[in-house]
Amino acid sequence: MHDPEAEFWDDEPRHRRKDGWFCRIWGAIALLLLFWPASGGMYLLASTRVWSWAIGLVLAFAGCGMVFLRPVLFPRGGFAWRIPATWCAFAALALYVAAVCPRAPVPAAARWDLLKWGCLCMAALAWIQVAGRGEAWKFWAFLLLLALSVECFYAMSRQIDHSRAVLWMQRSDQYGLRASGTYLCPNHLANALAMGFSLAFALLVAPGAGAPLRLMAVYYLAAAAPVLYWTQSRSGWGGMLAGLSATALLLAWRRGARWLGIALVAIPLALAALGFGAWKCLPAVRERIGAVLEDPVRAGGIRAKMWADTPAMVRDRPWCGHGGGSFVWTYPPYRVHTDQNLTYDYLHNDPLQTLVEYGGAGAALAGTLYLWAFALFAVRAVRSRDAGTAFLSAAAAGALAASALHSLFDFNFHIFPNPHILVMVCGLALGRAAAREGAGWAPGGRAARAVLSVLAAAACGAGLWFSLAGGISYVWTLKGEAARNSLEYGPAEAAYRRAIRWDSSNWQPWLGLGTLKATQASLYRAPDPALQAAGRRERADAAIEALSEAARLNPCDMEVEYALARAENAAGNAEAALAHCRRAAEYQCRHTFFREQLGLQLVRMGREEEALAVFRACIADKASSEVSRLNVRRLERRAAKRAAAAGQ
Numbered sequence: 001m002h003d004p005e006a007e008f009w010d011d012e013p014r015h016r017r018k019d020g021w022f023c024r025i026w027g028a029i030a031l032l033l034l035f036w037p038a039s040g041g042m043y044l045l046a047s048t049r050v051w052s053w054a055i056g057l058v059l060a061f062a063g064c065g066m067v068f069l070r071p072v073l074f075p076r077g078g079f080a081w082r083i084p085a086t087w088c089a090f091a092a093l094a095l096y097v098a099a100v101c102p103r104a105p106v107p108a109a110a111r112w113d114l115l116k117w118g119c120l121c122m123a124a125l126a127w128i129q130v131a132g133r134g135e136a137w138k139f140w141a142f143l144l145l146l147a148l149s150v151e152c153f154y155a156m157s158r159q160i161d162h163s164r165a166v167l168w169m170q171r172s173d174q175y176g177l178r179a180s181g182t183y184l185c186p187n188h189l190a191n192a193l194a195m196g197f198s199l200a201f202a203l204l205v206a207p208g209a210g211a212p213l214r215l216m217a218v219y220y221l222a223a224a225a226p227v228l229y230w231t232q233s234r235s236g237w238g239g240m241l242a243g244l245s246a247t248a249l250l251l252a253w254r255r256g257a258r259w260l261g262i263a264l265v266a267i268p269l270a271l272a273a274l275g276f277g278a279w280k281c282l283p284a285v286r287e288r289i290g291a292v293l294e295d296p297v298r299a300g301g302i303r304a305k306m307w308a309d310t311p312a313m314v315r316d317r318p319w320c321g322h323g324g325g326s327f328v329w330t331y332p333p334y335r336v337h338t339d340q341n342l343t344y345d346y347l348h349n350d351p352l353q354t355l356v357e358y359g360g361a362g363a364a365l366a367g368t369l370y371l372w373a374f375a376l377f378a379v380r381a382v383r384s385r386d387a388g389t390a391f392l393s394a395a396a397a398g399a400l401a402a403s404a405l406h407s408l409f410d411f412n413f414h415i416f417p418n419p420h421i422l423v424m425v426c427g428l429a430l431g432r433a434a435a436r437e438g439a440g441w442a443p444g445g446r447a448a449r450a451v452l453s454v455l456a457a458a459a460c461g462a463g464l465w466f467s468l469a470g471g472i473s474y475v476w477t478l479k480g481e482a483a484r485n486s487l488e489y490g491p492a493e494a495a496y497r498r499a500i501r502w503d504s505s506n507w508q509p510w511l512g513l514g515t516l517k518a519t520q521a522s523l524y525r526a527p528d529p530a531l532q533a534a535g536r537r538e539r540a541d542a543a544i545e546a547l548s549e550a551a552r553l554n555p556c557d558m559e560v561e562y563a564l565a566r567a568e569n570a571a572g573n574a575e576a577a578l579a580h581c582r583r584a585a586e587y588q589c590r591h592t593f594f595r596e597q598l599g600l601q602l603v604r605m606g607r608e609e610e611a612l613a614v615f616r617a618c619i620a621d622k623a624s625s626e627v628s629r630l631n632v633r634r635l636e637r638r639a640a641k642r643a644a645a646a647g648q
Contacts, residue, residue, distance in 0.1 A: 023074045026066060033063030034126050035140065037119070037420035039147035042192065045167060046183040047416035050112075051478075054471025056416055057119050058464055064122040065460035067129060071446075071453045081449050082132055084430050084440035086373055087125055093365045094121040097324055100358065104323025105330060106554045108506045111466065113324035113357075116416070118463050124423045124430075125456065128440075131431025137392070141199065142213060144424060145220040148196045152223040155181035155189065159230050179230035183415075190236020191403065191412040193224045195421055198243040198398025200224075205251065206391040232284045234292065235409040241271060243402030250381040250394040303348045303409065305337035310347065312336075313356050321359035329556035335590045339622055346411035353411065374400045377429060386436040392429035399425045473503035480512050484519075492516055507553035507560070514547030515563045521570035540571035558584040558594055565601065574605050585614075592623045599631060608635050 036059040037047070044052040071081065097117045104110030131137040158164075159179050164171045166184055178186040200217040203209050209217075228236060245267050252263035278285040291299040312334050313322065322330040328345045338344070347353040355363040374397055381394035399422050403412060412418045433439045443449050480495035493516060499509035521539035526532035544567045550560045561584040568577035578601050585591075585598040595618050602611035612635040618624035619632065 020074075023070075026073070027070065030063050030066030030070075031130060031140070033059045034067060034123060034130075035143065035424075036060060036063070037123070037417055038144060038424045039417075041417035041420065042147065042151050043167075043182045045169065046185075046188055046418075048184060050474040051471060053112075053116070053416045054467050054474065056420075057115055057467035058471065060119050060123055060420070061460045061464035061467060064119075064126045065457040065464065067126040068453045068456040068460065071449045072457075075446065080132065080442065081452055082128065082431070082434035082440045082442050083125070084128065084434055086369075086376055086430060087121075087128060087440075089365075089369045089372060090121050090124060093362075093369055094118055096362055096365055097358070100320050100362070101324060103320070104326055105556055106323065106326055106507075108470070108503070108508075108553065109325030109329065110323050111505070112470065115463055115467055115470075117324075118459070119467075120419055120423050122456070122460055122463070123420060124427045127424055127427025128431040128434060131428040132435030137388075137428045137432060138210075138213060140424070141203065141428060142216050144421070145196060145200055145203075145216050148192060148421075149220050149223045151181045151189070152193070152220075152227045155179040155227045155230070156223075159227075178232045179227050181227070185415075186231040187233040187236060187406075187410050188412055188415045188418060190228055190231040190233035191239060191406045191410070191415070191418050192421055193228045193231075194236055194240035194243055194402040194406065195399040195418075195425065196220060196224060197228075197240050198247045198402060199395040199425055201244055202247055202251070202391045202395035202398070207387065209391075229282065229284065232288050234288050235406045237285075239402035239406035241274075242405045243398035245271070246378075246401040247394045247398035250378055250397055251391070253382045254390055254394075300409070302338055302340065302342075302344070305339075306331075306344060306347055307349060307352060308337045309334050310352055310356055317359060319359045319361055321355070321357045321362060324357055326556070327353055327357055329554065332556075332558075332588045332591065333586075338590065341590070341592050341623065346414055348410055350407035350411055350413045353414075370400065370404065373426065374404075377426070380429075380433055384433070384437065386432070389429070389433045389436055392425075392432050396426045396429040469502050470506065473499045473506045473509065475499075476502065477506070477509045477512060480509060480516075484512065484516050489516060489520060505553060507550040507557065510546050510550035510553065511557070511560055511563060514543045514545075514550060514560075514567065517543030517546060518563060518567040518570055521567065537571055540567050543567035544571065556587070558588045558591070561587075562594065562597060565597070569601075569604070574601075577601060578605065590621075590623055592618065592625050592628075595623055596625065596627045599628070603631065603635075608638060611635060612639070 037056040040059075041047040041052070041056045044055070047053040047056050094114075094117045097114050101107075101110045101114050127140075130140065156179075158166075158181070159177070162177060164173075164175070164177065166180060167182055169184070171180060171184055175186055179189065180186040181189050183189040183192075200220045203213045204217040204221070206213075228240060248267060249260075249263050252259040279289070297304050309331070313330070316322075327347060328343065331344055331347075347356065351363065351367070354366050358366070377393040377397035377400070381390050381397060384390040384393065403418070403422055406412050430439075443452055476495050476499035480492045480499060483489075483492035483495055493513060496509040496513040496516070499506065500513075517539050521536045521543060524532060524535045524539060526535055544564065547560055547564045547567055550557070551564065554560065561580045565577040565580040565584075568574070568580065578598075581594075581598040581601040584594040588594045595614065599611045599614035599618070602608070602614060612632065615624070615628040615631045615635070618628040
């Protein structure tokens with residue numbers, strides 16, 4: 001029988017075209033570069049290091065720019081611009097991020113955040129154009145599932161070997177033998193796999209999908225199911241179930257009201273049966289879910305304590321927030337409930353962190369965009385006359401649901417490959433709708449399309465340059481650190497200055513250079529005492545100059561304050577050093593090191609009564625080490641001796 005739902009899957013492009021060999025090579029390279037963050041980005045420790053996400057940004061911006069230049073370079077290549085309204089909302093959000101970037105307390109961190117937002121925005125636009133070209137989306141959906149399957153097989157190999165190794169690194173002990181593949185955290189792998197479940201399920205049940213896609217979907221589901229279980233990620237499991245439920249519900253609704261009613265009854269029953277069976281048969285499920293049932297707060301770790309600290313942050317800057325990428329730097333003064341001596345990079349709740357960093361305005365924009373996109377995909381999954389658009393939209397809605405639930409307990413949107421996977425799935429669905437149903441705005445005339453192409457490519461070029469400069473600066477900073485640790489001071493200074501030339505807004509090479517000069521000042525020796533004092537002063541002044549610049553670029557990094565205290569001590573300015581130690585201890589109010597350094601500075605200045613009070617406060621606040629306890633005993637003995645001598 002003729003199946004109208006299957007027409008899309010076997011159709012031909014609207015306009016047959018004969019691309020030249022150079023056009024084909026250009027297109028292939030562009031798309032491989034564009035695909036890197038969602039595929040290769042997973043394989044570089046999930047791109048959680050500056051060098052790895054810098055590579056992803058450079059490649060993705062290059063791929064997007066090459067895609068956008070096709071109408072200019074190959075005007076007969078069959079490329080037609082189409083811009084959906086949903087993407088325009090995404091662009092508005094990216095422009096808001098750019099607008100608040102200059103007022104962020106740490107410009108370098110805010111710029112990286114802006115580059116990531118901009119890259120996602122450009123990648124979404126590029127995938128929309130790619131999906132509108134014939135059946136190209138099938139190839140890229142196949143490759144995405146294949147890339148996720150490769151990740152699964154690497155995770156399986158680590159699990160079989162009972163290894164905590166992640167590529168060339170050892171993962172943190174806190175995760176035990178939970179599967180994480182090339183991700184450092186199992187929860188983030190689980191989020192990537194959960195999004196793949198929605199796409200694979202939609203392709204598996206789609207009429208006329210064809211053998212290759214069906215086999216790839218089955219292959220992925222078989223590979224991903226055990227790995228997702230081994231991740232032991234509760235939010236990952238929940239995200240997978242939410243995504244599959246949303247996809248199945250929308251596809252059932254598409255079949256009619258009767259199927260919708262059946263789905264509304266069958267899906268909860270299936271989830272209950274699955275949960276009961278997993279509880280009875282799977283030990284990890286009993287352990288992980290049982291911990292939540294027994295003590296939800298303890299099972300959540302530090303999450304609830306961090307969330308309890310954030311209302312004060314929101315009250316201080318309710319509208320525009322503290323700045324993009326600033327949470328790790330601006331959170332310490334607000335720490336009240338967390339008692340672990342750790343650095344907290346993320347809030348483990350992406351919506352709440354968006355509210356903290358971008359304020360109510362930014363959170364409202366992001367939330368509206370997310371809900372609008374989900375509603376749009378849900379409507380198209382149910383009402384679209386084109387089967388391909390409907391099933392891709394259902395998959396996109398499922399991926400959005402999976403990521404939304406996961407983000408309430410984690411920071412998956414801050415893990416570079418994961419939002420790119422989501423953007424890729426959504427971009428393919430939007431592009432298909434644009435091509436088949438004419439959704440979105442299409443610029444009229446060749447000149448208008450050329451101008452749009454040049455502007456979009458220029459934006460990608462700017463993003464590429466800043467990403468490249470920031471990445472190279474980071475690499476030279478690492479080289480400077482390695483040389484300084486090896487006491488090779490000449491090469492270290494040269495590396496730091498190269499890092500500064502590549503990116504003068506990066507405070508880290510300034511910090512490294514100032515620390516180097518402060519060390520040289522404290523170690524400088526000369527036969528003549530006057531020459532020695534002058535040499536130390538000269539190096540200390542150079543250290544203070546470099547560190548003052550680092551403090552200007554990042555006033556929230558207390559490592560800079562500590563380094564300034566060292567430099568001021570080397571210059572003989574004890575009071576200035578004390579001021580820096582005091583600021584670090586007050587800002588990092590829960591940090592043992594900085595609070596104890598304040599006490600040691602007071603001891604160095606002979607102000608032992610104040611130092612004793614500082615060390616006692618450290619012990620009382622549970623922000624102490626053996627340093628505090630030893631100094632309390634030593635200072636108390638000295639005070640007792642002075643009191644006894646005074647009594648005599």
